[in-house]
Amino acid sequence: MSEQSPEQKMDNLNKSSxxxxxxxxxxxxxxxxxxxxxxxxxxxxxxxRAKLAQQVATVK
Structure with a gap:
């Protein structure tokens, strides 16, 4: 049985009387x-990203 997505769960809650x-x-x-x-x-x-930017700075 597949788990419901958050959207499906929200729909079910909204439909509940x-x-x-x-x-x-x-x-x-x-x-x-x-x-x-x-x-x-x-x-x-x-x-x-910060690590990559540091590497770019080192190469320059």
Missing amino acids: ASDNSSEKEFLDQLRHSIDSVDCDIQTLINN
Whole structure:
């Protein structure tokens, strides 16, 4: 069984007539985890770019 994307989960929450605070909290926690993961990836890319820029400066 495939895992739902965040968009699919949000659609399911929006379609639900009764608000389930537990599932909403879990969904928000998953979204926050995804954001943290993207932030980590961005920081890694920025650090890699800085290292490359230092190498360019060294060559010049």
